[in-house]
Amino acid sequence: MKLTVSRESLLKGLQVIQGIVEAKSTISILSHMLLSSGENGTTISATDLEIAVREPLEAAVHSTGSACIPAKKLYEIVREINSQEITIEQLENNWINITGGRSKFRLIGLPEKDFPQFPDISGGESITMAASDLSDIINKTLYATGDNDARYSLNGLLFHANPSTGRLVVVGTDGHRLAVASKDLAASLSEERKVILPRKAASEARKLADSTANDITISFNNNNLVFSVDGIVMISRLIEGSYPNYEQVIPRNNEKRMKGTRTELLGAVKRAALVGREKTFTVRLEISEGLAVFSSNNPELGEANEPVEVEYSGEPLTLGFNARHTVDLLQAMNGEFVTMELQDSLIPAIIRETGNTDYFCVLMPMRT
Amino acid sequence: MPTDRMILQADRVIMHVDMNAFFASVEQQANPALRGKPIAVTGSGRTVITTASYEARAWGVKTGMNKYEARKLCPVIIFLNGDYAKYADTSTRIIAILRDYTPMVEVLSIDEAFLDLTGSLRLFGSAERIAYLLKARIRQAMGLTCSIGIAPNKLLAKLASDMKKPDGLTIIRPEDLPGALENIPVGDLCGVGRNLKAQIESFGIRTCGELGRYPVDVLRRRFGVVGQRLHFMGLGIDDSPVVPDEKADAIKSVGHTMTLRNDTTDMDFIRRQIQLLSEMVGRRARRAEMAGKTVTLTIRYADFTTFDRQQSHAKPTNETGEIYLRALKILDTLQLVQPVRMIGVRLSGLEYGRTQLSLFPEERKKTLITEAMDGVNNRYGDFTVTFATLIEAEGRGRRVISPSWRPDADT
Numbered sequence: 001m002k003l004t005v006s007r008e009s010l011l012k013g014l015q016v017i018q019g020i021v022e023a024k025s026t027i028s029i030l031s032h033m034l035l036s037s038g039e040n041g042t043t044i045s046a047t048d049l050e051i052a053v054r055e056p057l058e059a060a061v062h063s064t065g066s067a068c069i070p071a072k073k074l075y076e077i078v079r080e081i082n083s084q085e086i087t088i089e090q091l092e093n094n095w096i097n098i099t100g101g102r103s104k105f106r107l108i109g110l111p112e113k114d115f116p117q118f119p120d121i122s123g124g125e126s127i128t129m130a131a132s133d134l135s136d137i138i139n140k141t142l143y144a145t146g147d148n149d150a151r152y153s154l155n156g157l158l159f160h161a162n163p164s165t166g167r168l169v170v171v172g173t174d175g176h177r178l179a180v181a182s183k184d185l186a187a188s189l190s191e192e193r194k195v196i197l198p199r200k201a202a203s204e205a206r207k208l209a210d211s212t213a214n215d216i217t218i219s220f221n222n223n224n225l226v227f228s229v230d231g232i233v234m235i236s237r238l239i240e241g242s243y244p245n246y247e248q249v250i251p252r253n254n255e256k257r258m259k260g261t262r263t264e265l266l267g268a269v270k271r272a273a274l275v276g277r278e279k280t281f282t283v284r285l286e287i288s289e290g291l292a293v294f295s296s297n298n299p300e301l302g303e304a305n306e307p308v309e310v311e312y313s314g315e316p317l318t319l320g321f322n323a324r325h326t327v328d329l330l331q332a333m334n335g336e337f338v339t340m341e342l343q344d345s346l347i348p349a350i351i352r353e354t355g356n357t358d359y360f361c362v363l364m365p366m367r368t
Numbered sequence: 369m370p371t372d373r374m375i376l377q378a379d380r381v382i383m384h385v386d387m388n389a390f391f392a393s394v395e396q397q398a399n400p401a402l403r404g405k406p407i408a409v410t411g412s413g414r415t416v417i418t419t420a421s422y423e424a425r426a427w428g429v430k431t432g433m434n435k436y437e438a439r440k441l442c443p444v445i446i447f448l449n450g451d452y453a454k455y456a457d458t459s460t461r462i463i464a465i466l467r468d469y470t471p472m473v474e475v476l477s478i479d480e481a482f483l484d485l486t487g488s489l490r491l492f493g494s495a496e497r498i499a500y501l502l503k504a505r506i507r508q509a510m511g512l513t514c515s516i517g518i519a520p521n522k523l524l525a526k527l528a529s530d531m532k533k534p535d536g537l538t539i540i541r542p543e544d545l546p547g548a549l550e551n552i553p554v555g556d557l558c559g560v561g562r563n564l565k566a567q568i569e570s571f572g573i574r575t576c577g578e579l580g581r582y583p584v585d586v587l588r589r590r591f592g593v594v595g596q597r598l599h600f601m602g603l604g605i606d607d608s609p610v611v612p613d614e615k616a617d618a619i620k621s622v623g624h625t626m627t628l629r630n631d632t633t634d635m636d637f638i639r640r641q642i643q644l645l646s647e648m649v650g651r652r653a654r655r656a657e658m659a660g661k662t663v664t665l666t667i668r669y670a671d672f673t674t675f676d677r678q679q680s681h682a683k684p685t686n687e688t689g690e691i692y693l694r695a696l697k698i699l700d701t702l703q704l705v706q707p708v709r710m711i712g713v714r715l716s717g718l719e720y721g722r723t724q725l726s727l728f729p730e731e732r733k734k735t736l737i738t739e740a741m742d743g744v745n746n747r748y749g750d751f752t753v754t755f756a757t758l759i760e761a762e763g764r765g766r767r768v769i770s771p772s773w774r775p776d777a778d779t
Contacts, residue, residue, distance in 0.1 A: 148682035150693075175726045249727040322724060348727055364727050 001065030002089040003037055005057060007078060007100065010086055013057050014075040016211070016232065017046035019204050020053055021071040029068065034115045035088065036066035046071060047116050051201050054118055055232040066112040069096055077105055119235050124221035127161060127168065127187040131216050131229060135209035137181045138202050140359055141172035143328045144179035145199050151175070151244075156196040158243045159218075159225065163189045171246050177325045178246055178362040179332070193220050196243055201225070201236030208234055250362055251348050254341035256317060258287055259354060260310035262338045266330040268294045268306035273323035275304045281323040282366045287342075288316040296323075319345045320368035329361045381495045382610060383483040384517040384525035385466065385502065388534035390479035392421035394458050395448050397511040407446045408438055411627065418450060422534055458510060465505050469498050474610045482522055484610035499537050523606035524548075526558045545604045550577035557601050567591075568598070576602045621660070622652045623714030631670040631707035638708055642699065643692045644761040645713035647754065650688035654742060658718040659684035663694040666712030667702070676712070677702065684719050687738060688755075691715060 014033075022030050025048070033046040035057075042061060045054040067090040078086060083101030090096055094109040138157065146154035158171040162185075169182040197205070205227050209216055212229050219226040227234045272283045272294035286293045292310045297303040319342070330338065335353035342349050345365055352360040387393070391409040396402045406424035408417045415435040427442035438445055459478045466473045469492065472484035485495050492498050495518045506512055517528025519540040527549075528538040540548050553575060555565040571586075573579050579602030587595030600606065624645050632638065642665070653659060664678035677698050685691060695713050726732045744753045751758070 146683075150681070150683075150690075173727065175728060175731065176724050178727055244728055248729070346725070362727060364725055366724050 001037055001067055002062040003042060003059040004085055004087045005059040007081060007084055007086050009058055011078050013044045013055055014078060016055055017044060017053055017071060018075060019207060020048050020051050021046045022048050023072050029110055029114050031070060031072065032068045032110055033071040034066060034068055034112060037061045037064045045118055049116065050198060051204060051234065051236045052119055053232065053234045065090055067096055068110040068112045068115050070107060073107060119224065121221055121226050121233060121235055124219045125189050126217050126219040127185055128215050128217050129183060129186055131209040131212045131214060133183050134216050135206050137170045137183055138206040140181040140332045141170050141179040142202050143332055144172035144174060144177050146174040149174065153196050153239055153241045153243050156198045156239045157202045159195050159197055161185055161189055161193040163192060173246060176364045178249060179329065181359045183358065194243065195220065195225055196239035197225050197236060198239055204234060208232065249348065251343060251350065254343045254347065254350055256314050256342040258292060258310050258312040258340045258342065259337055260292060260308055262330055262333055262335060264308050265338065266327065268308045269323055269326045272296045272304045272306045275301045276323060282320050283323045284318065284320050284368050286318045287312050289313055317342060318368065320366035321363060322366055325363055329363065379486065380520050381485045381489060382519055382522050382525040383485055383495060383499065384529040385481050385483065386515045386529045387479035388513045388515060389419055389421050391419035391450060391455055393512050394455055396421060398454065402446065405446060406442050406444060407448060409448050409450045410435065411450055461510065462506055465502065469502065472610050472612050474612060482525065482610045496539065521606040522608055522610065523558060523601060524604050527552060527556060530556065549604050550575060552576045554579055620718060621714055621716035622649050623712060624648045625666060625710055625712030627710045628708065631709045633707050638711065639696065640757060640761045641711050642695050642713060643755065644758050645711060646692035646695055647688045649713050649715050650686055650691050651742060653686035653715055658720055659686040660715035661717035663691055663698065664714040664716065665695045665698040667708055668710035669706035670709050671706060680717060
């Protein structure tokens with residue numbers, strides 16, 4: 001195999017796979033990428049056995065074939081090389097020549113036949129959505145997922161496509177907070193789908209969505225979810241097991257409503273948390289008519305007091321919140337105002353972007 | 369440790385109180401028939417002696433001997449199973465007396481404490497007077513004796529209390545230095561264990577005097593920061609403060625170990641003991657409002673080979689069930705090749721944090737049940753309410769006193 005590519009397009013292609021290739025994998029082939037040229041053009045593929053990605057690469061092919069190249073090293077070389085064009089050539093014994101301008105590199109590759117076969121992505125029903133919508137929906141839910149939680153299903157995002165409501169609902173929760181974002185389904189599915197996309201794959205899908213302005217196709221393919229756009233295909237295995245019944249944790253009787261300016265509330269929580277006890281991140285929220293006061297105290301440091309003007313009329317109420325969780329969700333929102341729906345200090349709070357019915361969060365208070 | 373911090377604070381007055389043959393003396397006070405007789409307290413179900421009375425010591429009986437060896441030396445010795453609840457209670461009462469003289473009381477273990485008396489002298493006169501007051505009150509209230517050391521720092525106070533036993537009072541004054549240490553063997557220094565002692569002696573250093581005069585550069589090259597510290601210890605310099613309570617110095621880990629009555633290969637039994645230890649560890653962590661990411665399982669085989677394995681999780685926990693599951697996961701990775709003598713469970717990587725209730729009702733219930741159980745057990749004693757599987761477990765309700773025992777945490 002021998003081909004010549006523009007540095008710019010190779011760099012872009014390599015950026016896409018960097019998050020998937022595992023630099024420290026115990027299986028050395030997983031730190032490699034497969035570059036292949038054949039009848040269907042030139043492609044780059046990479047996998048960590050959970051996620052696999054394949055993308056087209058525009059190249060002048062001198063001779064076809066495949067090469068298995070250390071992905072991170074190639075990326076570093078291409079990033080630094082001082083030439084508009086780069087030639088990659090597969091030699092005997094898996095040696096790979098990389099030349100560009102006056103630079104010459106010779107890398108040790110691996111036998112291409114050892115590279116994991118790309119999964120079959122044919123079949124399965126699909127839905128299509130704007131890349132910016134996919135990015136937005138992941139952005140608003142991913143922060144709330146569990147990380148390395150023993151309850152495996154929490155370490156991913158629930159994609160719940162419901163043809164009877166015509167909505168795609170994406171849910172993330174770590175057991176203390178829950179984020180629910182939804183969009184209209186732009187295709188009709190034959191049946192309801194509930195799949196759990198692993199955290200890492202969701203993050204890669206967001207990156208993919210951020211790299212394009214075109215529509216993304218999402219296919220439900222057996223035990224996989226496939227994202228395709230601009231000829232790039234990303235397939236991820238799903239987390240098996242059932243996702244907790246998230247609707248059950250959404251309180252129904254939160255009648256106290258507090259409306260405030262999002263950035264003001266965000267700033268107040270951030271500042272109040274500064275003197276909180278390290279690592280507990282509990283801030284106290286006292287709400288009375290027209291006023292919300294965030295406060296914290298730490299016997300070793302002192303106190304903080306952050307009043308914010310809000311719209312509230314009703315019984316005064318005091319709650320505690322995990323400051324980091326509160327900051328996360330206020331940052332994920334982008335409306336000017338947010339509304340908190342509350343009941344008492346032991347009932348989960350619902351937080352919405354005022355006027356936006358497509359997104360809300362549920363937050364379990366901390367005991368103060 | 370930077371040199372400029374190590375300034376001899378000659379104006380500090382530190383006292384070390386060490387109860388004499390504590391467990392044995394408590395037993396002799398509880399039962400007058402035992403007074404004046406050679407007795408030894410053993411860990412329950414085991415044959416190893418934890419404390420021998422002075423009468424038994426006169427026959428050569430020492431801590432760490434087994435019953436057989438002790439009886440060979442002293443045929444009339446009386447053995448008693450340790451009653452840890454009694455010792456913990458006595459200790460708490462003694463510490464309450466110490467606190468009458470200064471709030472600066474650092475409880476080192478169940479029978480030892482440091483007091484910083486610097487600020488109390490104006491009230492009570494001299495440290496010597498406080499020592500006599502303390503001794504009299506402890507003797508009157510509990511019939512127990514203690515050895516007291518008074519010195520300008522903790523290192524010397526501990527050495528001093530060790531010099532005269534039982535019922536001693538030794539004072540090392542700043543002006544006694546460095547001569548007071550000249551002939552003290554390095555192994556007597558607090559913090560110098562058997563291994564370190566052997567390494568120091570390989571330099572030809574046997575006494576504190578020699579240690580203090582030894583070129584500090586050589587010590588530092590060989591022992592790193594410890595070398596610097598050793599140098600100061602040899603000179604009798606120690607600026608470590610008396611740390612009054614547990615919270616001032618946040619605890620870094622909580623752990624419990626348990627030596628089984630009989631060595632065993634019964635996996636069900638081992639799992640049950642791990643559950644028991646998990647409950648003890650979980651309860652301590654919850655009481656301190658701490659949760660940890662790392663669970664360590666320690667196993668000691670019949671031949672005393674000891675090893676531990678640990679696993680860390682992203683999410684800190686202090687729930688008994690979760691600690692138990694994590695410890696079992698570690699156990700699953702082990703191939704036990706010998707009967708097990710001792711098991712330990714430890715929770716580390718601790719973070720301060722109140723438990724946040726879960727959004728999920730079932731999990732919320734679990735937390736609330738745990739809290740209710742803790743509430744009952746705090747009031748009516750450990751294991752009043754517990755898991756049905758633990759009813760058969762060994763050592764339930766047996767108070768194991770760990771070196772990190774604190775009076776406040778156990779009452």
